[in-house]
Amino acid sequence: MRFTLREWSLGLAYKTMSLPIKIISTDFDGTLHSENEVPRVPKHLELLIARLQHQGVVWVINTGRDLNHLEAGLSLAGMSIRPDYVVVVEREIYKHVEGRWDSVEAWNTECSRAHEILFQQVKRSLPIVVAEIENRFQVTIYEDRYSPLCFIAEDVETAAEIHKYLDGVFRDLPELTVVRNHVYARLSHRAYNKGTALAELGRLLNVSRDHIFAAGDHLNDLPMLSKDYAHWVVAPANAVPLVKEAVLRESGWVSDLDCGHGVAWGLERALAMHGLTFE
Numbered sequence: 001m002r003f004t005l006r007e008w009s010l011g012l013a014y015k016t017m018s019l020p021i022k023i024i025s026t027d028f029d030g031t032l033h034s035e036n037e038v039p040r041v042p043k044h045l046e047l048l049i050a051r052l053q054h055q056g057v058v059w060v061i062n063t064g065r066d067l068n069h070l071e072a073g074l075s076l077a078g079m080s081i082r083p084d085y086v087v088v089v090e091r092e093i094y095k096h097v098e099g100r101w102d103s104v105e106a107w108n109t110e111c112s113r114a115h116e117i118l119f120q121q122v123k124r125s126l127p128i129v130v131a132e133i134e135n136r137f138q139v140t141i142y143e144d145r146y147s148p149l150c151f152i153a154e155d156v157e158t159a160a161e162i163h164k165y166l167d168g169v170f171r172d173l174p175e176l177t178v179v180r181n182h183v184y185a186r187l188s189h190r191a192y193n194k195g196t197a198l199a200e201l202g203r204l205l206n207v208s209r210d211h212i213f214a215a216g217d218h219l220n221d222l223p224m225l226s227k228d229y230a231h232w233v234v235a236p237a238n239a240v241p242l243v244k245e246a247v248l249r250e251s252g253w254v255s256d257l258d259c260g261h262g263v264a265w266g267l268e269r270a271l272a273m274h275g276l277t278f279e
Ligand SMILES: [Mg+2]
Pocket: 027, 028, 029, 030, 031, 216, 217, 218
């Protein structure tokens, strides 16, 4: 027997089925959202997520942006819905409560503490590392509150080379990782990423990976595009090759559609496998 989500919302399917998806984790840039489209988030996807949220599904935007930058992006996108949670800077979790963002304090405090300790060890070698990178590559290097070393490379190839160089320099610090998205990168603690933050959200909400859907397009999404953290892993058509390969390795789905259209396709495919359609 098949049901539309509207029938579901009216309770017609109540006694025979349960929604398979309980948490939706979407990256923002290049996944949910595209600056090259109008609207930036497809209306169809917005309606689909709204309908699922109405049924109790929790939606989290899992992004490399910080909270202010994400808020700006959401406002510019003109969306009528807001996520229930956000993971920002690929590691900090906030809950949406009556128009404000409440820190998930236990996780965020432990995350900050781990990074503080790790970055103390890194700082000693940073002057030499920064000088070497500036000498070899066309790049802008800076420090922010999340990482003692961030860079913006002139192109993706240069970013990949610097990434490789840093992996080599810090090979004796296994807890340290370089988190890269396109030409941008920062240093981070390996234990805190989009995947582990999603797992923490599942733990807090008592939702197992069997009911989690994750979609992303770039390298910083790789930790959450894993069957360790999500039953459904989806990449839109515009995802970088390494992400598409990882998703297929995890028996996930790569859409023929870009950005939010690909996410909507993945969500609908997951629902259809459980007899639900969105109309
Ligand atoms: Mg992205």
